[in-house]
Amino acid sequence: LAKTTxxxxxxxxxxxxxxxxxxxxxxxxxxYITWYQxxxxxxxxxxxxxxxxxxxxxxxxxFIPADRKSSTLSLxxxxxxxxxxxxxxxxxxxxxxxxxxxxGTRLAVHP
Amino acid sequence: EAGVTQFPSHxxxxxxxxxTLRCDPISGHDNLYWYRRVMGKEIKFLLHFVKESKxxxxxxPNNRFLAERTGGTYSTLKVQPAELEDSGVYFCASSQGRxxxxxxxxxxxxxxxxxx
Numbered sequence: 001l002a003k004t005t006x007x008x009x010x011x012x013x014x015x016x017x018x019x020x021x022x023x024x025x026x027x028x029x030x031x032y033i034t035w036y037q038x039x040x041x042x043x044x045x046x047x048x049x050x051x052x053x054x055x056x057x058x059x060x061x062x063f064i065p066a067d068r069k070s071s072t073l074s075l076x077x078x079x080x081x082x083x084x085x086x087x088x089x090x091x092x093x094x095x096x097x098x099x100x101x102x103x104g105t106r107l108a109v110h111p
Numbered sequence: 112e113a114g115v116t117q118f119p120s121h122x123x124x125x126x127x128x129x130x131t132l133r134c135d136p137i138s139g140h141d142n143l144y145w146y147r148r149v150m151g152k153e154i155k156f157l158l159h160f161v162k163e164s165k166x167x168x169x170x171x172p173n174n175r176f177l178a179e180r181t182g183g184t185y186s187t188l189k190v191q192p193a194e195l196e197d198s199g200v201y202f203c204a205s206s207q208g209r210x211x212x213x214x215x216x217x218x219x220x221x222x223x224x225x226x227x
Binding site for chain 2: 042043044098101
């Protein structure tokens with residue numbers, strides 16, 4: 001399974017756009033990129049998943065360049081409630097994946 | 112629709128005692144996973160059920176841990192006897208099982224286990 005690297009922490013302010021980049025140099029052809037969010041005292045929560053180019057949902061956007069060796073999670077206009085740990089994971093198509101969590105990125109949003 | 116639920120939310124036991132954690136997956140989800148985070152470490156996979164069968168138990172730390180999923184519904188994870196290093200948060204997740212894309216896992220809130 002592809003190893004991922006992402007910043008340990010980031011700081012932002014309310015109303016700003018936040019971009020968290022994840023490196024996955026050894027991503028395989030049939031791997032998908034998934035981002036999870038975790039608040040204190042809660043389990044991880046699925047945010048978004050993509051294979052290539054751009055994916056957008058009501059929460060975030062995911063940008064994946066053509067070589068797929070990195071991806072960027074974009075959170076538009078963050079609020080205090082977006083303070084959480086964000087995990088980038090890579091898993092293969094076909095389901096039945098055990099998720100390999102790294103340390104994640106601890107995002108702190110300030111007033 | 113109810114999400115993944117776990118019971119208890121907290122458990123404090125003494126070393127050598129037995130503890131049983133329970134997970135109720137989302138209705139209709141055949142896949143059930145157990146993960147845990149011990150203090151200061153990353154979330155680690157423990158095992159995976161497909162219905163009542165253990166598909167992958169490569170993450171189970173030792174034979175003091177026993178997971179079951181009788182009938183393919185809820186699952187239990189028993190630790191017997193508990194050791195200090197078993198302290199941490201135990202998460203359960205479930206998923207439907209898909210063949211396109213990866214299978215999204217939905218996590219419960221976790222059970223915080225403290226072994227004294």
